Amino acid sequence: MTSLFSCQQISHSYRQGQQLFPALHDVNLEITAGEFCLIMGPSGSGKSTLLNLLGLIEPLQTGKIFFQGQELQAIDEGKKNQLRRFQLGFIFQSFHLFDVLSAAENVEFFLTRQGVPSAERKQRVQESLEAVDLWDHRTKRPQELSGGQRQRVAIARALAKQPAVILADEPTASLDQDTARSILLLLKNLCAQGRTIIISSHDPLARDYASRVLYLKDGRLQAGGQADAH
Numbered sequence: 352m353t354s355l356f357s358c359q360q361i362s363h364s365y366r367q368g369q370q371l372f373p374a375l376h377d378v379n380l381e382i383t384a385g386e387f388c389l390i391m392g393p394s395g396s397g398k399s400t401l402l403n404l405l406g407l408i409e410p411l412q413t414g415k416i417f418f419q420g421q422e423l424q425a426i427d428e429g430k431k432n433q434l435r436r437f438q439l440g441f442i443f444q445s446f447h448l449f450d451v452l453s454a455a456e457n458v459e460f461f462l463t464r465q466g467v468p469s470a471e472r473k474q475r476v477q478e479s480l481e482a483v484d485l486w487d488h489r490t491k492r493p494q495e496l497s498g499g500q501r502q503r504v505a506i507a508r509a510l511a512k513q514p515a516v517i518l519a520d521e522p523t524a525s526l527d528q529d530t531a532r533s534i535l536l537l538l539k540n541l542c543a544q545g546r547t548i549i550i551s552s553h554d555p556l557a558r559d560y561a562s563r564v565l566y567l568k569d570g571r572l573q574a575g576g577q578a579d580a581h
């Protein structure tokens with residue numbers, strides 16, 4: 352089995368003035384290509400922090416992370432940007448949509464930066480908005496969409512990039528049960544097509560779709576947290 356992410360003794364704290372807020376302690380974790388990995392745990396347990404470190408959003412403080420065998424700290428910023436742009440699709444807990452762009456333009460934005468040709472961009476935008484059932488809402492800006500619809504635009508944007516890895520922070524948090532199920536099924540199907548899916552969630556529903564469940568508590572990965580979910 353190919354190790355996609357290998358995390359060795361990761362610890363992380365946030366500093367605000369004189370105060371340190373610990374978020375992760377000594378996390379060791381191997382994630383294999385093709386897994387659907389679910390990270391669960393109470394609010395404040397470090398789920399977003401772990402996803403942000405894996406997604407190269409937050410700089411690593413202590414420990415090591417290897418991606419496809421390469422130590423992340425050892426590669427330059429240009430290579431990291433390439434990874435962010437082509438390999439990693441990130442769905443943020445707070446969506447991070449551009450207010451002035453329509454749903455379709457938000458989905459298209461990163462494809463333009465990736466250099467995807469116009470005709471293919473249009474096709475991917477349509478396919479990914481249809482996959483989250485938002486094609487009819489494509490001309491609306493985020494403030495004209497409901498919270499759940501915004502969440503689905505953020506999901507469509509990550510899908511359209513067709514990345515090897517999708518990292519999603521609470522991707523079903525704003526969704527009703529039926530929509531949450533359809534999004535989890537979509538992620539599971541992407542996993543079956545060979546992509547690696549890593550999500551955080553409070554939603555017990557997500558357990559039915561993941562191939563593996565990890566538990567964080569007070570920034571520590573719980574014993575047995577690496578066991579298979581099924």
Ligand SMILES: Nc1ncnc2c1ncn2[C@@H]1O[C@H](COP(=O)(O)OP(=O)(O)OP(=O)(O)O)[C@@H](O)[C@H]1O
Nearest residue numbers: 365367372373374393394395396397398399400401
């Ligand atoms: N920018 C920050 N500055 C200070 N402390 C932070 C910051 N971001 C996170 N933390 C703290 O780090 C800890 C872990 O936060 P994190 O966001 O990773 O938790 P989480 O498991 O994702 O929680 P939730 O389920 O509420 O999203 C918390 O105690 C939080 O207050």
Ligand SMILES: [Mg+2]
Nearest residue numbers: 398399444520
């Ligand atoms: Mg979080």
